[in-house]
Amino acid sequence: MTRDEAQALLDSCELHALLGLELVQFEEGRVRFSFAPPASVRSEDGGSIHGGALATALDTAATFAVISSIGADATTIDLRLDYLRPALDPQLTVDGFTLKVGRRFAFADATAVASDGRTVASARGTFTW
Amino acid sequence: MTRDEAQALLDSCELHALLGLELVQFEEGRVRFSFAPPASVRSEDGGSIHGGALATALDTAATFAVISSIGADATTIDLRLDYLRPALDPQLTVDGFTLKVGRRFAFADATAVASDGRTVASARGTFTW
Amino acid sequence: MTRDEAQALLDSCELHALLGLELVQFEEGRVRFSFAPPASVRSEDGGSIHGGALATALDTAATFAVISSIGADATTIDLRLDYLRPALDPQLTVDGFTLKVGRRFAFADATAVASDGRTVASARGTFTW
Amino acid sequence: MTRDEAQALLDSCELHALLGLELVQFEEGRVRFSFAPPASVRSEDGGSIHGGALATALDTAATFAVISSIGADATTIDLRLDYLRPALDPQLTVDGFTLKVGRRFAFADATAVASDGRTVASARGTFTW
Numbered sequence: 001m002t003r004d005e006a007q008a009l010l011d012s013c014e015l016h017a018l019l020g021l022e023l024v025q026f027e028e029g030r031v032r033f034s035f036a037p038p039a040s041v042r043s044e045d046g047g048s049i050h051g052g053a054l055a056t057a058l059d060t061a062a063t064f065a066v067i068s069s070i071g072a073d074a075t076t077i078d079l080r081l082d083y084l085r086p087a088l089d090p091q092l093t094v095d096g097f098t099l100k101v102g103r104r105f106a107f108a109d110a111t112a113v114a115s116d117g118r119t120v121a122s123a124r125g126t127f128t129w
Numbered sequence: 130m131t132r133d134e135a136q137a138l139l140d141s142c143e144l145h146a147l148l149g150l151e152l153v154q155f156e157e158g159r160v161r162f163s164f165a166p167p168a169s170v171r172s173e174d175g176g177s178i179h180g181g182a183l184a185t186a187l188d189t190a191a192t193f194a195v196i197s198s199i200g201a202d203a204t205t206i207d208l209r210l211d212y213l214r215p216a217l218d219p220q221l222t223v224d225g226f227t228l229k230v231g232r233r234f235a236f237a238d239a240t241a242v243a244s245d246g247r248t249v250a251s252a253r254g255t256f257t258w
Numbered sequence: 259m260t261r262d263e264a265q266a267l268l269d270s271c272e273l274h275a276l277l278g279l280e281l282v283q284f285e286e287g288r289v290r291f292s293f294a295p296p297a298s299v300r301s302e303d304g305g306s307i308h309g310g311a312l313a314t315a316l317d318t319a320a321t322f323a324v325i326s327s328i329g330a331d332a333t334t335i336d337l338r339l340d341y342l343r344p345a346l347d348p349q350l351t352v353d354g355f356t357l358k359v360g361r362r363f364a365f366a367d368a369t370a371v372a373s374d375g376r377t378v379a380s381a382r383g384t385f386t387w
Numbered sequence: 388m389t390r391d392e393a394q395a396l397l398d399s400c401e402l403h404a405l406l407g408l409e410l411v412q413f414e415e416g417r418v419r420f421s422f423a424p425p426a427s428v429r430s431e432d433g434g435s436i437h438g439g440a441l442a443t444a445l446d447t448a449a450t451f452a453v454i455s456s457i458g459a460d461a462t463t464i465d466l467r468l469d470y471l472r473p474a475l476d477p478q479l480t481v482d483g484f485t486l487k488v489g490r491r492f493a494f495a496d497a498t499a500v501a502s503d504g505r506t507v508a509s510a511r512g513t514f515t516w
Contacts, residue, residue: 014169015179018147040143050144051188051205056181063180076180077363078384079210080338080467080511082494084487099506100471104362104386105335107469119486124467124511126336126384128362206492207513209338209382209467211365213358228377229342233491233515234464236340248357253338253382255465255513257491272427273437276405298401308402309450309463310443317439334438337468 001071006031006064009073019053021060021094029101031064033057033094035112049087051121054112055079058123061096061110066127069101077105079125087112087120104128130200135160135193138202148182150189150223158230160193162186162223164241178216180250183241184208187252190225190239195256198230206234208254216241216249233257259329264289264322267331277311279318279352287359289322291315291352293370307345309379312370313337316381319354319368324385327359335363337383345370345378362386388458393418393451396460406440408447408481416488418451420444420481422499436474438508441499442466445510448483448497453514456488464492466512474499474507491515 003026010016010023019041025032041053059079066074092112099107110123132155139145139152148170154161170182188208195203221241228236239252261284268274268281277299283290299311317337324332350370357365368381390413397403397410406428412419428440446466453461479499486494497510 012173013171013179015182018169019181040147042142044141050142050185051192051208052148052181052185053144055184055188055208055210056179059180059184076210076212078212078336078365079180079184081184081205081208081210082486082511082513083205083207084494099469099509107336107471122486124469126469207465207494211357211382211384213365228340228380236342236465251357253340255340270431271429271437273440276427277439298405300400302399308400308443309446309466310406310439311402313442313446313466313468314437314439317442321438334468334470336470337438337442339442339463339466339468341463341465 001067006067015056016060019056021057026068029065029069029098031061031068031096033061034091035094036091047088051083054087054121055081057094058110058112058121061094062108062123062125063127065096065098065108066101066106069098069106070129072129074127074129077126077128079123081121081123083121085118085120089114091115092120130196135196144185145189148185150186155197158194158198158227160190160197160225162190163220164223165220176217180212183216183250184210186223187239187241187250190223191237191252191254192256194225194227194237195230195235198227198235199258201258203256203258206255206257208252210250210252212250214247214249218243221249259325264325267325273314274318277314279315284326287323287327287356289319289326289354291319292349293352294349305346309341312345312379313339315352316368316370316379319352320366320381320383321385323354323356323366324359324364327356327364328387330387332385332387335384335386337381339379339381341379343376343378347372349373350378388454393454402443403447406443408444413455416452416456416485418448418455418483420448421478422481423478434475438470441474441508442468444481444499445497445508448481449495449510449512450514452483452485452495453488453493456485456493457516459516461514461516464513464515466510468508468510470508472505472507476501478502479507
């Protein structure tokens with residue numbers, strides 16, 4: 001799958017743009033997104049990003065890592081999310097990478113990293129297609 | 130915590146309304162949301178709901194189940210999501226309920242159920258406050 | 259698969275007997291084990307059961323629930339374990355049951371329950387065959 | 388905590404020795420075990436290690452990584468296990484390392500790696516003390 005095709009797949013669901021997810025790297029087994037969530041996904045007081053918005057970013061990155069490996073759309077079977085630190089930064093870097101791609105399903109990880117280099121949340125999931 | 134206070138907490142982050150999440154029941158250890166996601170969180174072709182939107186709904190329901198038990202805001206430590214079936218319905222019922230509430234953290238579950246009574250996705254997580 | 263065939267499958271790995279796992283019910287999509295772990299899997303001081311022994315019992319119960327549904331041996335893809343309470347009882351009841359059995363993989367749950375009826379640990383996993 | 392104290396903690400539950408788990412490295416936030424499971428935890432036919440024995444090894448490694456960081460015994464709250472490949476080797480290397488150690492709980496990972504350098508199973512969990 002080309003990067004343009006991956007971008008088209010991303011554009012086929014508006015939620016990605018609404019959350020400020022932008023594809024910046026698309027290699028086989030490894031993808032990177034810039035994630036600059038709008039005020040609407042932050043709490044009024046603390047300003048930290050809603051766990052669901054982080055979940056969406058991490059799920060998308062892990063899924064696209066699988067997509068980049070198999071060359072077709074993929075589906076999440078299950079996902080474990082870990083919230084390590086409050087996500088207060090205006091922009092995060094979200095990386096997805098495959099751990100193992102089998103004939104019928106794949107394992108992939110994703111991390112959301114703040115500008116100081118610390119991981120604020122991570123995910124591991126199982127995917128099929 | 131009263132139901133009005135829970136509603137105010139829900140309103141403090143716009144994402145809930147944007148995703149069509151509405152609190153319909155708030156009892157100690159058990160909450161229910163109506164979840165009618167807009168077209169923007171569905172894929173153009175298949176129409177199924179983005180896994181991240183489901184994750185947000187399930188995380189919110191499980192967190193509010195904990196909130197209803199402890200009477201204060203709670204934070205997700207980690208969450209496991211299972212995507213059992215494609216989520217094609219215009220509206221889902223999302224239930225959250227606590228499994229165990231300890232002194233420092235709690236376990237809670239959430240399910241997203243279609244109109245035919247089948248669970249399309251579920252979640253289990255650990256929460257603190 | 260008959261119950262005798264399930265018992266033979268269980269007997270094909272000694273670990274089950276070593277941990278005191280005994281099959282007591284084998285229905286389609288639902289199995290029950292009696293779990294009476296020996297002193298060797300308890301800590302010297304507190305007496306609580308090693309999390310790994312509980313993991314083995316829960317994994318076995320969930321896997322056999324899938325086996326009972328598909329009529330063949332199954333393999334764990336991934337498993338989430340939750341340790342809700344210290345496991346001090348001499349004997350636990352471990353139930354496994356399927357959540358959804360698809361064409362290529364299945365979701366199943368398992369619980370380990372003490373004699374007072376409280377769940378001490380639970381598991382949810384994805385399985386294939 | 389000294390390495391001798393860690394060894395004593397390991398020896399306080401016989402299961403570790405029964406499964407062939409041996410502590411070979413104990414540094415702050417990072418531990419390594421040699422894992423040479425006996426025939427009793429392998430299936431008769433295929434010879435692959437029982438997922439429960441792998442779970443025990445991974446849980447122990449992740450827990451001891453936390454122990455090495457906090458200097459006291461730790462307890463698993465929850466654990467996700469991923470079974471990437473059949474575990475056929477006579478001996479595996481099991482590493483545990485902390486992702487984040489907070490005031491009240493910690494996140495840690497563990498991997499079980501075969502002699503060819505491939506990860507056969509991995510785990511991520513949340514721990515308290």
